[in-house]
Amino acid sequence: MAKISIATVFIALISLLLTLTHSFSTENPTDRRILVLLDDLALKSSHSIFFNSLQSRGFELDFKLSDDPKIALQRYGQYLYDGLILFSPTTERFGGSLDVAAVLDFVDSGKDLIVAADASASDLIRSIAAECGVDFDEDPSAVVIDHGSYAVSGTEGDHTLIAADDFIKSDVLLGSTKIEAPVLFKGIGHSLNPANSLVLKVLSASPSAYSANPKSKLSTPPSLSGSSISLVSVVQARNNARAVFSGSLDLFSNKFFKSPVQKAGSSNKYAKSGNEQFVTELSKWVFHERGHLKAVNVKHHRVGETDEPAIYRINDDLEYSVEIYEWSGSSWEPYVANDVQVQFYMMSPYVLKTMSTDKKGLYHASFKVPDVYGVFQFKVEYQRLGYTSLSLAKQIPVRPFRHNEYERFIPTAFPYYGASFSTMAAFFIFSFVYLYSK
Known part of the structure; x- marks a missing residue:
């Protein structure tokens, strides 16, 4: 021993x-x-x-x-x-x-x-x-x-x-x-x-x-x-x-x-x-005293919430954020730019949006989940002359509506509802007239 x-x-x-x-x-x-x-x-x-x-x-x-x-x-x-x-x-x-x-x-x-x-x-x-x-x-x-x-x-x-x-x-x-x-x-x-x-x-x-x-x-x-x-x-x-x-x-x-x-x-x-x-x-x-970037605190959640979900639903409103800092030679300083973009990606980007910044290192964007379900990725591919590249990817599934989550009556279908009921009414009137008229 x-x-x-x-x-x-x-x-x-x-x-x-x-x-x-x-x-x-x-x-x-x-x-x-x-x-x-x-x-x-x-x-x-x-x-x-x-x-x-x-x-x-x-x-x-x-x-x-x-x-x-x-x-x-x-x-x-x-x-x-x-x-x-x-x-x-x-x-x-x-x-x-x-x-x-x-x-x-x-x-x-x-x-x-x-x-x-x-x-x-x-x-x-x-x-x-x-x-x-x-x-x-x-x-x-x-x-x-x-x-x-x-x-x-x-x-x-x-x-x-x-x-x-x-x-x-x-x-x-x-x-x-x-x-x-x-x-x-x-x-x-x-x-x-x-x-x-x-x-x-x-x-x-x-x-x-x-x-x-x-x-x-x-x-x-x-x-x-x-x-x-x-x-x-x-x-x-x-x-x-x-x-x-x-x-x-x-x-x-x-x-x-x-x-x-x-x-x-x-x-x-x-x-x-x-x-x-x-x-x-x-x-x-x-020697990386300038132009070296790092990304931390990558987050995403539904609008109005703070917790990161395990799955999104189509047409959800969500927020994505990331903090980006640049090394100054002695400390990490907020990186300020107006060309950082986030992609919501599945085979190809369904959403591509330029993120806003508070000029203190925080970048954020809000968008609606597309009306397509599957396995998506949040992707940030940032490449700028002289700076280290950033490649961030986070996978998240997107599901369709459940059967009990659809609207009971869809306003755009009212003409079809009207057509169905008018057909039934016409058939009732026709039957009544046919059976009881001489």
């Missing part, structure tokens, strides 16, 4: 340790423990502003070289990290048990990912991006060149240092404060897989940009050109995992954060580029 007791206590302690290690929960959806894989540990200092920003917001960063043989994302079936940052564009093979499949499984489990590449991006990094719908330029010598929107500098250069300002128009992705200064970008471009509807361009190149080798003359048209070139893209998977793909590792560097910037053809000169604001806001989104 003593041995069983000790074993039980030991297993309980291991479970508790794993629970504490795995910090992600629906109560606090912000990722906290992040693995950072680097090509060179010198990146810790050259990109320290970005890393310090994450740590100041409560993230625990675990720095490792990308070929470290001790790298492991999970142990005993439990993930050790909530997020993964790959600042290792030249790595041909990860150390330990990490490979492309392990990274994709990490994302499939709901975890988040940041990948930064550059002109020396390896096939390994390109494969991870391609699996997520991001296709980096196949030419290993190609970088993004822009003779119209390059960053003005003391030397003319080859116009590979770009001042990009074509941002996606989304407050949830880039914050409500407008990014005034252009973002400095030096690296490779990518295109988005048209078959993947989950990937979005966050920062696009200008119409005058193209992807080519700056050291050689163009003999054929470039494979990527114009605004179709994406410099930074994001992916939100169907399981609400998030990923950021950048074609420039320098985008996150201290040098680009602090550099003054002036876009060619513009008289506006900024003392500081927009890189720090852009990267900080984007990191808040990818």
Whole structure:
């Protein structure tokens, strides 16, 4: 008995340790423990502003070289990290048990990912991006060149240092404060897989940009050109995992954060580029500090009642309500929108209604049960750019009237009642006249 007791206590302690290690929960959806894989540990200092920003917001960063043989994302079936940052564009093979499949499984489990590449991006990094719908330029010598929107500098250069300002128009992705200064970008471009509807361009190149080798003359048209070139893209998977793909590792560097910037053809000169604001806001989104929704207190009942019934009757008047909140990075705040809809669904929606909100998180709608009986569902399928999707479903049967619940006399049937009685009266009169007349 003593041995069983000790074993039980030991297993309980291991479970508790794993629970504490795995910090992600629906109560606090912000990722906290992040693995950072680097090509060179010198990146810790050259990109320290970005890393310090994450740590100041409560993230625990675990720095490792990308070929470290001790790298492991999970142990005993439990993930050790909530997020993964790959600042290792030249790595041909990860150390330990990490490979492309392990990274994709990490994302499939709901975890988040940041990948930064550059002109020396390896096939390994390109494969991870391609699996997520991001296709980096196949030419290993190609970088993004822009003779119209390059960053003005003391030397003319080859116009590979770009001042990009074509941002996606989304407050949830880039914050409500407008990014005034252009973002400095030096690296490779990518295109988005048209078959993947989950990937979005966050920062696009200008119409005058193209992807080519700056050291050689163009003999054929470039494979990527114009605004179709994406410099930074994001992916939100169907399981609400998030990923950021950048074609420039320098985008996150201290040098680009602090550099003054002036876009060619513009008289506006900024003392500081927009890189720090852009990267900080984007990191808040990818690590669920913004745009993460949860739904609680889903209720439905007949009008005038408070208890949830086990079954509805056709033509009942009912009310449906749900509370929706958004994570602000530190607490749950009421989510306010005017496009949340509820469906009363059986094979197809019989009722589709936009819900009203009290602007304190409560959404509600009232409607009449359709004159069709069967097994219905209350469904809320909410998908909005940059926000985690909500998928709520609650099943409820609907019955017809019982035989004693119908009206005794239906007003619309009065003509038929009149026809029946007039026929009987006419038959009585006819019989009387026929029998007693000479």
